[in-house]
Amino acid sequence: MRPLAAAALCLTAACTTTGPAQTDRMISPILATPEARDEYTFARPDVARVTHVALDLQLDFEAKSLGGTATLDIDAAPGAREIVLDSKGLQISEITAQDGSRLAYTIGQSVVGKGEPVTVQIGDARRITIDYTAARDADALQWLAPEQTAGGEHPFVFSQGQAINNRTWIPTQDSPGIRQTWEARVTAPAPLDVVMSGIMQGEPVAVAGDRRAFTFRMDQPVAPYLIAVAAGDIDFRPLGPRSGVWAEPATLERAAAELVDTEAMIDAAEDLYGAYRWGRYDMIVLPPSFPYGGMENPVMTFLTPTFIAGDRSLTGLVAHELAHSWSGNLVTYASWRDGWLNEGVTSYLENRISERVFGETRAAQERALSYAAAADAVSELGAQAPGTALRTPDGLNPLEYNSAITYDKGALFLHTMESIVGRERFDPWLRSWFDRHAFQPATSAMFLAEMRDTLIGGDAALEQRLMLDQWVYGTGMPANVARPDTRAFATVDAAAAAYAADRTLDPQAWTGWSAAEQMRFLGNLPEALSAAELARLDQALNLSATGNTEVKFLWLQAGLRNRYQPAVPQAEAFLATVGRNKFVQPLFKTLVDEGEWGLPIARRIYDRTRATYHSFTRGRVDQLLQVGG
Structure with a gap:
């Protein structure tokens, strides 16, 4: 059954405050449909x-x-x-x-x-x-x-x-x-x-x-x-x-x-999605x-x-937060169950901004990494798992979402729509979505209803090709997903395959790779590596001295899951100076998963670092280590 379209509700007829106690201000409508209900x-x-x-x-x-x-x-x-x-x-x-x-x-x-x-x-x-x-x-x-x-x-x-x-x-x-x-x-x-x-x-x-x-x-x-x-x-x-x-x-x-x-990013975003409406x-x-x-x-x-x-290789983060000025801040989900409507749409916008500012190669590589993250999440959770749906179904806590589903599968949804409809139609439609709902709440049902009304326009064949309900309410990865360009990481994937086969390593090639390429290589390392292999990797690629936190994190994960002792003091120093949950929680989980070897190390490090973390991060690591406040 197609979800009901959202209805807007204002408590005063003009949607402005009235009366002697108030100045006139626009009131954003609230949504009165079941899908817009916020149980939190x-x-x-x-x-x-x-x-x-x-x-x-x-x-x-x-x-x-x-x-x-x-x-x-x-x-x-x-x-x-x-x-x-x-x-x-x-x-x-x-x-x-x-x-x-x-x-x-x-x-x-x-x-x-x-x-x-x-x-x-x-x-x-x-x-x-x-x-x-x-x-x-x-x-x-x-x-x-x-x-x-x-x-x-x-x-x-x-x-x-x-x-x-x-x-x-x-x-x-x-x-x-x-x-x-x-x-x-x-x-x-x-x-x-x-x-x-x-x-x-x-x-x-x-x-x-x-x-x-x-x-x-x-x-x-x-x-x-x-x-x-x-x-x-x-x-x-x-x-x-x-x-x-x-x-x-x-x-x-x-x-x-x-x-x-930054200014180039703002210009690119405005050219794609309309005026930046927040002043500064x-x-x-x-x-x-x-x-x-x-x-x-x-x-x-x-x-x-x-x-x-130090090399602007991680400024996709800035493009992402800037993109929220349209998706999330300008048009905001009414319910936490529609997390993809903020984060997935924003991740798509981020990639389009990066393409304008940094070029197609970087954008294609970032799309490939995003696709891999979503595919891995679906594989890990199971293609039929309710948690792989974009709109979090009843019975699951939407505040404990899987980021690869909400962000990456959400972005893949829009990339897929774009690939089927074509940019020349999809870009104006998405821009008009932001214009029509500026400074208002929205729901998945509204998004899909407007796609049907103003983009599909009754074209039954196009409706069937897009598989809208399967993307938003269904599980797993829909059959029509836009797959990444296989050429994006062709060289890096060949190098990773060579290393997996016979431990062939080309340090000179590594130094010429982008951060995304280095992350791709480290992400494709064999799960099991000996201490000698890890030592050679570190010596050849200078991994322990890298200033890129994403690369450093992948290196530390590889070392800790293989009980590589030199990685322990490196991880301890990293966890004492980095509070970002994206890195902190997985590294502690890696140690916990290593049982009798890793658990004492995790407890020792956490005793030292816990007070430096935000309550969000503490709560998640507390659960891992079964410690209290």
């Missing part, structure tokens, strides 16, 4: 919803505390007398109406992984203020001591809201389908600077003591998980007329050099404990320092 929020947006958040917060690095007030503008159905917010550990002291009167509220029973509902009796109030403090161990916030930073002199803090962590520091309705505008005033001790995922309003202002106040605005409605903050000893370097990078002084020069292609595109390179490669917070992408390779 307590909110009831069909009754009352948050449309705007105004924060006034203080950062206390000594107490590792964030607190202040959140003023919420509310759009409510006629007769609605209460609103339900999301919270996880927030310490609320008072909630008041605009006239200063105190409002009654209750905090419901906590639900594991979801937090607790806050039900506020709003009566006729349509603007309320919540006085609160975030818990010291708020999942979204990581407080770093000076010794955990590159400079070593000042503390640092950053937030990571996706998926549902912003409810640990902002009392709002924390659901991607309830888009909100926002503003903030944040104070921090000098000389620390504060950045947020909104446009900074003027220069910081001195306030009481040695503190400074920073103000920000985001006038476009965004998913709540995209509200982000970071503060530390950071400086700014412009990259172009509308882009720049923040980083610690010790990192800034290398970061800026790595990001010189700035980035901040965070300390190593940041758990992801990047986070697409509007106007302020958060980046891991692991992308700095």
Whole structure:
């Protein structure tokens, strides 16, 4: 059965806030179909919803505390007398109406992984203020001591809201389908600077003591998980007329050099998918404990320092986060079950941007790596496994997705559609999708319905060739998948086959390969290698000294799975300086899988490094090693 098309719902006729307590603002519609339902929020947006958040917060690095007030503008159905917010550990002291009167509220029973509902009796109030403090161990916030930073002199803090962590520091309705505008005033001790995922309003202002106040605005409605903050000893370097990078002084020069292609990427993306609608595109390179490669917070992408390779070979990460400015930020999934609609579409856009900026060879190689990752995931999970469907089916937790399915199979879906329909038709259609749903939530059903209505247009033969429902709701790899160009890695694959057959190795060829080619070779190494073979590989290819974290990770995996003792101190040093979960969790898993040899090593390293990791990463490694908080 074809899924139902999504229906939009606004609680006021004009989809703008009204009344004396509010300024007119566009309200992004909410979606009222079953496929749009978000089971990870307590909110009831069909009754009352948050449309705007105004924060006034203080950062206390000594107490590792964030607190202040959140003023919420509310759009409510006629007769609605209460609103339900999301919270996880927030310490609320008072909630008041605009006239200063105190409002009654209750905090419901906590639900594991979801937090607790806050039900506020709003009566006729349509603007309320919540006085609160975030818990010291708020999942979204990581407080770093000076010794955990590159400079070593000042503390640092950053937030990571996706998926549902912003409810640990902002009392709002924390659901991607309830888009909100926002503003903030944040104070921090000098000389620390504060950045947020909104446009900074003027220069910081001195306030009481040695503190400074920073103000920000985001006038476009965004998913709540995209509200982000970071503060530390950071400086700014412009990259172009509308882009720049923040980083610690010790990192800034290398970061800026790595990001010189940013403006070219923005131009390429605009040429393909329409105007960049967020004003500026700035980035901040965070300390190593940041758990992801990047986070697409509007106007302020958060980046891991692991992308700095010295040769711009890993800047596909930047293309990916930039692409989210269209897919994910401009048009956002309403339900976490449609993760591919953000990440798979974005991975496709990333590849198209890379092709424009870096050329077809690099893009073809990246497509081949993506195809291999998706194929391996399907093989490992099983072609009939529900977890191989793009839209996460009921019964599975969409917050624990397989990235190769969500990102790589999702990108393959669009590459396949493009290959069948042709770029001359597919590109304008995808651009029009972003235009039609700008600053709005969406679902898989909407995406497919619009493909049928405006791209297929009743062509039954084309509909059959595209296999839309099989891609999004079916399992495994559909038969029509666009396969990568076999020439993309022909030379490298031949070298890998030669090495597997008789351990033939050409160090000179290795030095001429791109990072993608080196990764392909290491990924195709035989599973079992002797200590002598590993030592020869390291000596010939200088693997232990590489500055490319992706290559270093593959080398360490090969060494640890073969119990290669020299890889142990290398892994320990790597895990002590890299907090990106993409690397950390698999390396600990490799050690755990080696049983009596690897488990003691894993426990020893983790005892030293656990405190340096973000809560996201800690949670996953804790499960592997069966340790508690």
